Amino acid sequence: MADKPQVIRDTDDEARKLARILLRGARSASLAVLEAESGHPSVSRALLGIDIDGVPVILVSALSSHTTALLADPRASLLTGETGKGDPLAHPRLTLQCTAARVERGTADHDRIRQRFVRRHPKSKLYVDFPDFAFFRLSPVKASLNGGFGRAYLLDGDEFIIHSAAAAEIAEREDGAIRHMNKDHREAATTYAHRYCGAARTGWRISGIDSAGLDLALQDQLKRLEFDQELESFQGLVPKLKNLLL
């Protein structure tokens, strides 16, 4: 069946939230690029991270065809949202069109992205520092959300950007905040995962904090909890985390 039904619905807050969760909660994505020279589309699988401003990031080898393609033409597209039981088209998914830019090593951006990526994908520690691996930021241009049959929405790229003035401070203090929560408030992440993300099982941990929400991890699983409103300051984080437990 078509990926876009006839009628595009008006994009409301619920659709925006679902679109952000589909992107920010994805462990991997289908990545489409334009093959160098031929310009032929090519789609493969990549691990996905999210930078502190909401921009998705990928980690790729310089030897891969992705990298050659993105350096020749930075236009790319990501598909997130996994299939599961039942009709593959009944599961919500997001198509994002984006523009890729390589992240240079030795920059603050690289350090921050690396730290967040490794926390999200612990096994990537084995190769993230290989000299031929590089991060690309994939800045969102526009998106289409398919929330299941007859539920199609269009979104601007800007809907995926976290604009909070607190982003930099939260990024700087993120690691300490996560360690504190996972050590001194061990049950909190499981409560969040159960209450807000429909998760089961215990043992959840916080794997990421940004101004717009939390990433929750349990082994192979990743869940995204979106705050109702972006944090305006780092000081707002503790009350937010407490309120979510009430």
Place this chain on the structure above:
Amino acid sequence: MADKPQVIRDTDDEARKLARILLRGARSASLAVLEAESGHPSVSRALLGIDIDGVPVILVSALSSHTTALLADPRASLLTGETGKGDPLAHPRLTLQCTAARVERGTADHDRIRQRFVRRHPKSKLYVDFPDFAFFRLSPVKASLNGGFGRAYLLDGDEFIIHSAAAAEIAEREDGAIRHMNKDHREAATTYAHRYCGAARTGWRISGIDSAGLDLALQDQLKRLEFDQELESFQGLVPKLKNLLL
């Protein structure tokens, strides 16, 4: 991590078989096209069928952006192979580059493709005959197989084509053969699924037969059994099906 490790291995029969199973056993695929006018890559999800000659097919609405894109530029790419538990990059997947051609209604090709597609995706019966829906055949040009870390292979598009002279006759008699097997030899499909496809549970049914193998279905699950050699004639089918039970 990169989709293609440094070293491309020599393509052997095992890699060919895995590549074909990843394509022919897929219920859905990530479909990358070039957006009309802009030429920007765009990746979305589509149900996948396989024509009698091994060519993958999709069913899309004329109102979808896929269709507009493919009519403007027939170059497309498919990604098949699902993620599961553990590292998303540890699961084998196939990137296929292909050229799309719309299948005209009222032709023998359309009737055959429609019948096979509906058998593979029973719910598509609800919309397959809507006037704004159309099938496209996506003829393979080339492919890259990633069998998991360090196991990358390149394949020609022709490796996915079923060349058997028996294809037409098997297509014509496929429906009757499937009915017969599923009615009079009910346990056979479950035996095939367990023995050759690593499947569990009972109640499997044959959902497709072609010169190169069998499609086996159980509710949402689809498994592909590849024959060691393509059938040369329809008469070879019964001995083949019996031998697989020995």
